[in-house]
Amino acid sequence: xxxxxxxxxxxxxxxxxxxxMVAFAGADPIGVLIGAKRSSATLIHRIAVHPDHLRQGHGRxxxxxxxxxxxILGPPRIVAEVPETxxxxxxLFNAAGYVEEARLTDYLWEAGVLPDAAxxxxxxxxxxxxxAANGLLGDVHPQACWExxxxxxxxxxxxxxxxxxxxxxxxEACVLYRTREDDPQxxxxxxxxxxxxxxxxARLRHLLTVLRxxxxxxxxxxxxxxxxxxxxxxxxxxxxxxGGHLLFGATAKSA
Numbered sequence: 001x002x003x004x005x006x007x008x009x010x011x012x013x014x015x016x017x018x019x020x021m022v023a024f025a026g027a028d029p030i031g032v033l034i035g036a037k038r039s040s041a042t043l044i045h046r047i048a049v050h051p052d053h054l055r056q057g058h059g060r061x062x063x064x065x066x067x068x069x070x071x072i073l074g075p076p077r078i079v080a081e082v083p084e085t086x087x088x089x090x091x092l093f094n095a096a097g098y099v100e101e102a103r104l105t106d107y108l109w110e111a112g113v114l115p116d117a118a119x120x121x122x123x124x125x126x127x128x129x130x131x132a133a134n135g136l137l138g139d140v141h142p143q144a145c146w147e148x149x150x151x152x153x154x155x156x157x158x159x160x161x162x163x164x165x166x167x168x169x170x171x172e173a174c175v176l177y178r179t180r181e182d183d184p185q186x187x188x189x190x191x192x193x194x195x196x197x198x199x200x201x202a203r204l205r206h207l208l209t210v211l212r213x214x215x216x217x218x219x220x221x222x223x224x225x226x227x228x229x230x231x232x233x234x235x236x237x238x239x240x241x242x243g244g245h246l247l248f249g250a251t252a253k254s255a
Contacts, residue, residue: 001046012155013146014038015045021065023049023058033062036146041077042070042252043146047089054088063096070252080248081145081223090246098248104145104223105231107239109208111217121206126164126174128157134171136196145223145245148191160191163210165203172196173203175211177219190221193229201233208237 001009009015019035019042030053034046044066049058070076081104082089094100131137137150146152153160153176162176176192179185188211195204211219223245224234231241 009034009036009045012152013043013045014151014155016042019066019069021062023062025053031058031062033066035066037075038149038151039075041075041079042066044078044080045146047080047092059092060096063092067250067252068254071254074252076252078250078252079146081245082248084244084246093248093250096250098250100246101249102143102225102247104225104245104247105241106243106245107221107224107234108242109219109221109237109239111212121165121203122167123163123207123210124166126162126171126176128153128160128162128176131162131164131171131174131176131192136171136174136194137192143225143227145225145247147223148228153191156191162192163207165206170196173207175204175207177211177216180220183218185215187218187220188216190219193221201236204229204233205237 006015010017013036016035016037019037021033021035022029023031029050031049032046033044036043036045044063047059047062067078070078078098080093080098082093084090084103128137132150132154137153156178159178160176161178162174164171164174166172173195174192175190175194177188177190180187180189193204195201197203208219219239221234221239225247
């Protein structure tokens with residue numbers, strides 16, 4: 001992580017300096033915990049221990065120290081989104097008393113055959129502010145990962161583009177996305193994908209077609225909770241799972 005990226009995480013993810021800790025062996029830093037704090041919870045954004053000091057209790061001590069602090073200052077809820085491939089990290093959180101609450105699935109969409117976009121639906125550009133003003137963000141999906149919470153979307157609003165299917169009365173479906181720095185012309189990351197009508201995914205499929213006509217060939221939808229969009233619906237839209245994260249949760253308590 002570069003200093004610039006760390007500064008962005010303070011703005012975008014509310015990394016909270018007083019929830020960040022460093023473990024030392026003598027004068028040598030050997031472990032670090034970076035925490036992000038909001039009114040609802042604290043996120044363990046990063047935790048790492050130097051390879052020469054693994055399995056000596058340093059990671060668990062960092063978690064315990066943070067939990068003791070939050071038991072007094074709050075918020076009491078602590079969460080972590082751990083890549084399912086990191087067995088050692090999963091074991092650490094289990095040992096520290098965290099409970100596995102959900103699986104967050106990473107999806108990939110590559111432009112393929114979709115129905116023709118010219119079906120009469122009215123598509124308009126939308127922003128994070130537009131959706132918030134219409135009450136379409138908020139806490140509709142409280143299970144969304146930290147990077148798709150309303151606070152993150154608001155902080156990153158200038159980097160997010162979007163489209164919506166609209167009728168005369170309301171917005172019926174929307175997609176918000178950020179282009180990827182490694183391929184900004186053809187690849188993007190979805191930060192919101194929602195339909196507000198029961199149409200078997202037709203409006204969302206239409207919005208994906210709109211993105212494809214604008215040159216987007218690959219979409220990544222990381223850490224998707226089933227409450228945001230059902231797995232069967234995403235697969236029907238052409239998304240395929242590529243991995244996942246496990247959501248761990250705990251309540252802060254004094255050591």
